[in-house]
Amino acid sequence: MPKNTHLQVNPSLQNKKPLIGDWLVIAVSIVAVIVLFQQFWSFAPASQLKIRQGSTVVGIYDLSQTRELHIKGPIGESIIVINNGQARFKQSPCPNQYCVHQGWLSHAGQVAICLPNQVSLQLLDAKNTYDSLNY
Amino acid sequence: MRKTINIATTAEDHHIAKLTALAIGLHMLEAVFPSPLPGVKPGIANIVTLYVLYEYGFATAAWVSLLRVFASSLLLGHFLSPTFVLSLSGAIFSLCALFFTQYLPKKYFSAISLSIIAAFAHIAGQLIVVRIWLIPQTGVVYLVPVFALAALVFGVVNGMITKKLIRNNH
Amino acid sequence: MRLFLLYIFFCLLTSCSKPEPLYNTQSYVFGTLVDISIYGESDSQAQEISNQIIREFQDLHNRLHAWRPSELNAINHAFAQGDTPVSIKSDLSAMIQDATRLSVQSNGAFNPAIGGLIEEWGFHHDEFAPKKVDENKLASLVKANPQMSDIVLENGSVFSKNPAVQLDLGGYAKGYALDIALVELQKLGVKNALVNIGGNIIALGKHGDKPWRVGIQHPRKPNAIAALDLESGWAIGTSGDYQRYFKLDGKRYCHIIDPATGYPVQGVQAVTVLIPPQNNAGTLSDVDSKPIFIAKPENRAQAAKNMGVENYLVIESENKISISPSMAKRIIWLDKDAEKHAFASQP
Numbered sequence: 145m146p147k148n149t150h151l152q153v154n155p156s157l158q159n160k161k162p163l164i165g166d167w168l169v170i171a172v173s174i175v176a177v178i179v180l181f182q183q184f185w186s187f188a189p190a191s192q193l194k195i196r197q198g199s200t201v202v203g204i205y206d207l208s209q210t211r212e213l214h215i216k217g218p219i220g221e222s223i224i225v226i227n228n229g230q231a232r233f234k235q236s237p238c239p240n241q242y243c244v245h246q247g248w249l250s251h252a253g254q255v256a257i258c259l260p261n262q263v264s265l266q267l268l269d270a271k272n273t274y275d276s277l278n279y
Numbered sequence: 280m281r282k283t284i285n286i287a288t289t290a291e292d293h294h295i296a297k298l299t300a301l302a303i304g305l306h307m308l309e310a311v312f313p314s315p316l317p318g319v320k321p322g323i324a325n326i327v328t329l330y331v332l333y334e335y336g337f338a339t340a341a342w343v344s345l346l347r348v349f350a351s352s353l354l355l356g357h358f359l360s361p362t363f364v365l366s367l368s369g370a371i372f373s374l375c376a377l378f379f380t381q382y383l384p385k386k387y388f389s390a391i392s393l394s395i396i397a398a399f400a401h402i403a404g405q406l407i408v409v410r411i412w413l414i415p416q417t418g419v420v421y422l423v424p425v426f427a428l429a430a431l432v433f434g435v436v437n438g439m440i441t442k443k444l445i446r447n448n449h
Numbered sequence: 450m451r452l453f454l455l456y457i458f459f460c461l462l463t464s465c466s467k468p469e470p471l472y473n474t475q476s477y478v479f480g481t482l483v484d485i486s487i488y489g490e491s492d493s494q495a496q497e498i499s500n501q502i503i504r505e506f507q508d509l510h511n512r513l514h515a516w517r518p519s520e521l522n523a524i525n526h527a528f529a530q531g532d533t534p535v536s537i538k539s540d541l542s543a544m545i546q547d548a549t550r551l552s553v554q555s556n557g558a559f560n561p562a563i564g565g566l567i568e569e570w571g572f573h574h575d576e577f578a579p580k581k582v583d584e585n586k587l588a589s590l591v592k593a594n595p596q597m598s599d600i601v602l603e604n605g606s607v608f609s610k611n612p613a614v615q616l617d618l619g620g621y622a623k624g625y626a627l628d629i630a631l632v633e634l635q636k637l638g639v640k641n642a643l644v645n646i647g648g649n650i651i652a653l654g655k656h657g658d659k660p661w662r663v664g665i666q667h668p669r670k671p672n673a674i675a676a677l678d679l680e681s682g683w684a685i686g687t688s689g690d691y692q693r694y695f696k697l698d699g700k701r702y703c704h705i706i707d708p709a710t711g712y713p714v715q716g717v718q719a720v721t722v723l724i725p726p727q728n729n730a731g732t733l734s735d736v737d738s739k740p741i742f743i744a745k746p747e748n749r750a751q752a753a754k755n756m757g758v759e760n761y762l763v764i765e766s767e768n769k770i771s772i773s774p775s776m777a778k779r780i781i782w783l784d785k786d787a788e789k790h791a792f793a794s795q796p
Contacts, residue, residue, distance in 0.1 A: 162389060162391045162439075163386070163387050163388060163389045163391075163392075164387050165383065165384070165387030165388035165389075165392055166387075166388060166389050166391040166392045166395075166438075168387075168392075169388070169391070169392040169395050169396065170391075170395065170431075170435065173395055173399065173430075173431045173434070174431065176399075176427065177424060177427045177428050177431055180423055180424040180427045181424040181428075196475055198476065198477060199474060199475055199476040199477075239577075239578065240577075240695070246671040247671060248671075249671055249672075251672055253664060253672070253673060254671055254672045254673075255671075256671060257482055259477070259480065259481060259482065262477050264475065264482065274662040274663055274664040274673065274676045275486055275643050275656055275661050275662050275663060276484055276486065276643050276645040276650055276661070276663050276664070277645070277648070277663065277664045277665075277666055277673060278645075278648050278649070278650050278663050278664065278665050278666065278685045278686070278687055278721065279647075279648035279665075279666035279687060279689065279691075279692065
């Protein structure tokens with residue numbers, strides 16, 4: 145059987161454990177993966193939803209769930225839905241319904257505010273793209 | 280009377296044929312099982328490529344890898360479809376990576392290193408095709424880190440399996 | 450070896466999630482959202498400072514409220530009754546003087562004396578409904594020609610030569626409050642802060658080693674159209690048709706009313722201005738976008754020049770965006786469609 149001799153592995157070096165070079169490759173790869181996550185996911189789909197009512201944070205919710213939240217404000221109850229990485233106002237007691245018309249929010253940094261009921265939604269990521277929004 | 284055409288085959292041809300058949304089998308197996316994330320696959324057929332590289336050298340490994348891509352796509356009916364092009368570009372890129380990494384000192388770098396590097400080259404090749412040909416929008420970039428993570432995990436696992444196979448053979 | 454790698458891995462992870470000394474609070478004042486970020490102070494200190502600033506805002510809001518009993522409301526009543534002088538506090542007097550100067554500078558496009566028109570359009574309510582306006586009433590309100598220059602301030606009292614003058618500082622007070630906040634923050638020893646009142650933002654210092662970064666809302670999509678770094682002392686403000694508006698028979702009526710016609714401005718979605726550091730940068734960020742918003746497309750550059758605004762962005766529609774050359778250098782587009790359609794106008 146023709147065998148490639150220069151690829152022949154010395155059995156004494158054969159070990160179940162990865163070799164030192166393997167660890168090096170693994171380490172470099174882990175760093176590369178982390179860097180890629182940081183690079184590409186800075187503008188990426190958001191991971192969390194921060195809900196505020198008045199000046200208090202009602203809570204921070206993971207976006208990877210399907211859930212309906214009822215938030216009480218000064219003029220009634222706002223209904224917020226979280227669905228597969230997105231969130232929106234589903235129902236609001238406010239007359240103008242701007243918040244409901246905003247539709248789905250899915251990217252980090254996006255904001256929907258219901259002024260009359262003083263409820264705000266903000267999508268978060270580990271790294272926010274800006275500190276505050278001019279509108 | 281039946282006429283048979285005899286093609287002279289060597290023992291090596293038989294080996295290549297057997298190993299390619301195994302690779303095709305694994306490739307098909309993966310194609311049948313749905314992946315939880317589209318595009319993320321363990322790439323177990325690459326174990327065969329790596330194994331052949333260690334046992335028979337680069338030229339044979341390249342044959343096995345490319346034959347596997349062509350034959351599997353014909354069997355699955357993907358020939359010349361986007362799936363085939365992705366498969367081919369991935370295979371070519373990982374073969375290029377293996378061509379260079381086979382010269383890494385064996386004392387320090389085992390099949391695990393080669394497997395990881397080949398897996399990264401594989402997704403790099405596929406992503407380049409996706410980016411310039413299939414989905415030129417920016418949307419796909421979100422998936423890059425996920426693919427890279429998958430390449431790392433499956434690269435390590437496939438490398439360890441390959442390593443065990445080579446050892447047991449000795 | 451493995452331990453070492455694990456160690457490196459955890460260092461990398463923790464370096465991503467290290468908490469920074471950033472305090473952020475939101476509250477509702479001026480009928481809008483007030484968002485204060487303070488960097489580099491302890492949480493308890495930052496909380497105390499922002500509470501104090503919010504109290505001042507609340508106080509200012511109560512004094513300047515256009516349609517609830519307030520100092521301003523009382524003055525408006527007196528104006529409507531005739532030209533009998535009533536007493537006025539000195540800071541409010543200074544505000545009116547300053548607003549008058551800006552109104553003249555804008556050739557009357559910025560006109561806080563048209564409270565009557567805003568009332569007629571129904572925007573003088575926390576909640577407003579689509580409203581059919583009385584065209585004759587609008588015409589007579591425009592004809593009465595209420596101007597800031599009709600107001601006479603002397604010896605701590607005020608009266609108006611024109612009974613049609615009704616003050617509405619809605620396009621002034623938020624910016625004024627930003628200036629007050631900046632002075633107050635500096636007085637309290639804060640080095641780094643970002644204050645946002647209903648979209649008007651002023652920056653002090655930096656966010657750590659980077660400047661404060663602000664997003665600019667897309668007028669029709671629920672995300673930011675662009676972002677830019679707001680250096681210390683700079684302020685940014687936007688007039689948009691998407692903030693307060695109602696729709697009637699498919700037409701959008703926004704809260705920005707052209708004093709010359711008496712009707713809401715049509716055909717422009719948003720005007721953003723960026724104001725360099727100066728004593729009244731906050732006020733200018735609120736005021737200066739209005740004359741540009743109200744001006745006809747061909748006169749916008751001149752309107753900006755009149756107000757001394759170099760950095761501005763005009764969004765007429767999704768595919769008609771113009772930006773001044775100096776602003777174009779600062780902006781970072783986040784919406785790629787917008788970037789394609791943005792067009793740098795001549796200075």
